[in-house]
Amino acid sequence: MKKEWWQEKVAYQIYPKSFLDTKGNGIGDLRGIIGKLDYLKGLGIDIIWISPCFLSPLADQGYDIADYYKIDPRFGTNEDMDELISEAKKRDMYILLDLVVNHCSDEHEWFKKAVADPKGHYANYFHFEEGVDGHAPNNWRSYFGGSVWEKVEGTENTYYLHLFHKKQPDLNWENPEVREEIYKMINWWLDKGIAGFRIDAILNLKKVFPLQGYNFPADREDGMASCRNMIYAAKGIGEFLGEMRDRCFKPHHAFTVGEVFNETEEQIPEFIGENGYFSSMFDFRAHSSAHSEIGWFDAETVSPNMYRDCCFLTQKxxxxxxxxxxxxxxxxxxxxxxxxxxxxxxxEKAKKFLATMQMLQRGLPFIYQGQEIGMENIVLENISTVDDISTIDEYALCLEEGFSEKEALAIVNRFTRDNARTPMQWSDDENAGFTKGKPWLPVNPNYTRINVESQERDEDSVLSYYKKLCALRKNPEYKETIVYGDFIPFMPEEDRLMAFYRKGEKTILVLGNYRKEEREIELPSEVKKVILSNAEPCLFGKKIRLSGYEATILEL
Structure with a gap:
């Protein structure tokens, strides 16, 4: 495999609205990110992916873009973004932006012109269809619940397509003019000095035609079917993705990571092979293993063995x-x-265990803000405190299914996206040091116990352990093996054991005891060195006694 500039890096995702507020308005901003670049550098971060910060009405927290060329004033200015790119470069760091091009906002100029004249030029930038027998053009259900079709105001029977929120109309990628506009925008940002993009909801670009009357078998009592069915039915998305790669990414040597769910084995080389559409894609296999098309109330719990097996299958x-x-x-x-x-x-030990399992797999690790200090889910007290539109929809679905309000709240608490969007916990000061104002989303009350400031002073903290993992990935002695070496499972049938080799210039064995009870493991050969552990390893001869949730990295 050809080596690329980004493969030896560590990446970090920032959700700007919740990272750090410098204005006192309760919303994080770009200047907050600039002010924490040295913190990220000290953690061992090289690549920073920033979730959308473009002009947006925030119907879906920035994934509804009204102007692709303008930073939303809530987050700062275009000059702030220029400064962020410049300051990152001074530290040998790289900025990724979120590329959201399956849809835009209904407040984008293109859509305003389209609805003003549903038969005109800009209507072809979107998907407008006539209803069927007084109903929507087909029976697809949006990712956020309800129909994917919304009637165009002022018309009797004309609808527009939105696979997500009704304020996120889908762009018509069949229209070459739309693609040209998008490529122009992508190249504009790359020319400004960003290193690449995380690419949002990309498999939705290709639709099935004709849209009108294209129904799928209903999967709920509402008579609708998930729009995910469309992804499997649509053919030819590679034409779009290959064109975007060749027109934008390749000429700039950009790094791109795709949000790709449920890919087939045959598609993997197409997406991330030597001439793949993207540099990389996220591994969602473990998370997706819990998913149910029926609703969150039907979702599974991911067991330790499920998590291990999903990771091992992806690696294979x-x-x-x-x-x-x-x-x-x-x-x-x-x-x-x-x-x-x-x-x-x-x-804390289990958190370090999980960090080891992620960071020692073969691939580019992405750390999400707060992960490095072991931030936890928030406990929802009332649905009125929830911002996330998908959570509100799933809560209503739970009530329809007969769950009590208390039961419904407990169900959505497991999956709500607000869990990851609560403000970053910097210190035990008021509002976790995130803002001097009222935070846009409640701060997790455990910030007095879990925060950056206290963990920076503690050599045994989760944060300190993440720093060690990042440093190990870049250690000249082990880098070649950890980054490029083979991944080979070790004792994969053993219950609640997650263990694997990394083999290259050296032979490394990663052992993870995925349970509270200790266990004894027979080692395949003599141990040269304990590289890193979240415990005090108990080695005797060719055996090791692993304590509960012990993660130990050995050189054999």
Missing amino acids: LVNPVGFISTIIENHDESRGVNFYIPKEDLS
Whole structure:
């Protein structure tokens, strides 16, 4: 596999609205990110992905873009972004922006012109269809619930398509004029000095036609079917993605990471192979294993063995085809420590265990803000405190299914995206040091116990351990093996053991005891060195006794 500039890096995702507020208005901003670049550098971060900060009415927290060329005043100015790019470069750091091009905002100039004349030129920038027998053009259900079709105001029977929120009309990628506008915008940002993009909801670009009357079998009593069905039915998305790669990413040597769900084995080389559409894509296999099309109330709990098996399967399918991007959480998911560690087992040691399992896999690790201090889910007291539109929809669905308000709240608490969007916990000062104003979303009350300031003073903290993991990935002695070496499972059938080799210039064995009870493991050969551990390893001869949630990295 050809080596690229980004493969030896560590990446970090920032959700700007919740990172650091310098204005006192309760909303994080770009100047807050600039002020924390040295903190991120000290952690070991090289690449920073910033979730959308473009002009937006924030119907879906910035994933509804009204102007792709303008930073939203809530977050700062275009000059602030220029300064952020410049300051990052001084520190040998790289900025990624979020590329949201399946849809825009209904407040974008294109859509305003389209609805003003639904038969005119700009209507072809979107998907406008006539209804069927007094109903929407088809029976697809939006990702956020309800129909994907919204009637165009002032018309009797004309609808527009929105796979997400009704304020996020889907762009018509079949129209070459739309693609040209998008490529022009992408190249404009790359020319300004950003290093690349995280690419949002990308498999939705290609639709199935004709849209009118294209129904799928209903999967709920509402008579509708998930719009995810469209992804599997649509053919030819590679034409769009290959064109975007060749027109934008390749000429700039940009790094791109795709938000790709449920890819088939055959698609992996197309997405991230030698001439793939993207540099990398996220590994969502473990998170998706809990998903239910019926609703959150029907979702599974990811067991330790499920998590391990999902990670191992991804590694098997992806290597040596390309480079995956590993995650345990992001802005759309619950906190990883709550999702992948049983509630009764949650501890600082278990958090370090999970960090080891992610960071030692083959691929580019993405740390989400707060992950490095072990931030946890918030406990929802009332649905009125929730901002996330998908949570509000799923709560209503739970009530329809007969759950009580208390039960419904408990169900959505497991999955709400607000879990990851509560303000970053910098200190035990008021509002966790995030803002001097009223935070836009409640701060997790545990900030007095879990915060950056206290963990920076503690050599045994989760933060200190993440720093060690980042440093290990860049250690000249082990870098070649950890970054590029083979990934080979070790004792994969052993219950609640997550263990694997990394083999290259050296042979490294990563051992993870995914339970509270200790266990004894027979080692395959003599140990040369204990590289890193979240415990005091107990080695005797060719055996090791692993304590509960011990993660130990050995050189053999």
